[in-house]
Amino acid sequence: MAGQWISVYALGSLLAAIPLTAATRSWRRRPLLLGAIIGFAIANLITALTASFTVALAARFVGGVSAGLLWALLAGYAVRMSPPHLAGRAMAIAMAGTPLALSIGIPAGTFLGLLAGWRLTFGLLSLAALLLVGWILAKVPDFAGEAETQRPSLAEVYAVPGVRPVLAVTLCFVLAHNLLYTYIAPLLAGHGMAGRIDTVLLVFGASALASIGLTGALIDRWLRPMTFVSIGLFLAAALLLAVATGAPLAIYAAALIWGLAFGGAATLFQTASARAAGPAADVAQAMIVTAWNIAIFGGAVVGGVILDGMGAGGLPWGGIVLLVGATGSAVCMRR
Template sequence: MPAPKRPRLPWGALLAIASTTFIVIMTETLPAGLLPYLSSGLGISEGTAGQLISVYALGSLLTAIPVTAATRNLRRRPLLLAGLAGFLVANTVTALAPSLPVALISRLVAGAFAGLIWSMVAGYVRAIVAPQLAGRALAIALAGTPVALAIGTPVGSWLGGITDWRWAFGVMSVLSLITMVWALVIVPDAPGHAPGKRKPLLRVAAIPGVTPIIATVLVWMLAHNVLYTYVAPYLTGFGIPLGADTALFIFGFAALAGLLITGATVDKALRRSTLTALVAFIAAAALLLAGGAVTAMAVVGLVLWGLGFGGAATQMQTALAEAAGADTDAAVSLFTVAFNLAIFAGGVIGALLLGSIGATTLPIAMGAAAATALAVVLVSRRAAFPSGR
């Protein structure tokens, strides 16, 4: 009797979805790398330019839950293509924006389409792979996040320096069109949820484990975004002799390494890998705070920051999928709200700290929020982050 075939990963489809997550994150974080150029090009302060990230997050925050509820019974590939089309239009408008209000509106629209894509990715990936490969497949699909941070945002910063910030958004429009064609050809379709299987979001939030995971996402991503949004002013304020593009390269490549480590461990050691990532975040905040005195400390801090961040989305969405089961899409819409609320709050809080006290407070805020997330994971050892998994 022949041995049963081992399930295989649909690499082409997963890489197309990874390209999609790359576009989502790249579009979100481009202003962080382009902050000085946006400031001078639009005649605004760096704190105001940082709100181009906050308003993107606001778009996701406002639309994630209603869009998820409205599209849960729709087939997945058409939704993916609709999301990519939204990014094509929004990034084109941003690239051509004659003023800050137009740029803010286009960023708000882009954020709304980000909410659509993030709310469906985890469930879509799990629908097209064997259950025992779900964690690894999700790590591949979310690889666009650290690649965007490692390569995309620094390259966008470099491109803005040698040409104009508008070209960076134009490139994103072209990439959105290419990924649409790729997804249409190679990504298999998957059904949505049958109408009778929908569960109200309040009942989804009440599923054991879901609320602690969402709380962890909120404070962890706040820790990240309060510094990431203003990495250029942080470097200047501490007198660290690194350009924003160089710092983002260091952070991003470390984040890619963090994702690879997470992909290899998340299916067997979810709790341990999550705790390790958060400890790395706290250590990074301490080193980044000391980086004004010794540049090497800042560099090590950037590396630890990236290692801790790289697998965070995979860890959190894997935990949510295991806790929520058939209601993963609804649970991930709550994840999207928390994630983007953290981005929005990070941009606003960072701007307030930057304008009132200065850049020295940013690593402190990062470390305090990461410590809070660590405490939530430590006490959530049953349904959310079970021990001995």
């Protein structure tokens, strides 16, 4: 059941991010942001209360649609709220939720679900969303949408120099991440560390959090070099995971390096996308969301094929191939 819910949620984000963002480009930003958060709250509340599996699936799909729109809006909103010279740092703060959710949110939700039941977890998510609505009404300014004369088509945004390389880097990098993260249990079992999954992921999460701070401090001046550093660190981590059989310390080192590479990745890619797209940043962000969710789906599918054909030892090598592709795409990004 949990797998189906996750897949349907991701499918909602994947299918809705681009068309919904494009259709609402002329809308004022704060009402749109509030609508997406309220939709997320309602979807979680229905999930918590319904006894119907079909209704719950539909609610998860709506939750994914809301999340896809939210993700597309956040980067542009952060840039508009900040001075130009601090735009990257503002985006780093806005996008900190991704590694925070991986390192803290998922374990906390799982623990709460085991302690009090999964329905309470979804109910609390709805409550948190409603509190967020109040905070936005009190503190977050509103901005106008795009004027009709300032709205390039989706094809025109896609053709903007620099947008396609960022999308390619995102797809390759996140696909490599999900190859490893989705199948971390068999991968660690192959290294004789089946009982240490929690500690390995804790190291990954802690270093990802540190990466957020580093990214926020450096991104406005060093976006392009940091992108290469992130890919290079991930390549090093994947190589360690590929060759360090029976070496627990090396696996922990790989998790540490992997977390440093991944923690700021969402901010790097979305900042690069926003800079390349200019006024059409929200649509470009929706494309990033779509690429990210394709990579989530693809990580499960491609990882499963590798696992069946080559065993868990083949997963890091698959990641290495993808990261080489990410490096080539990063070379084509705008300077």
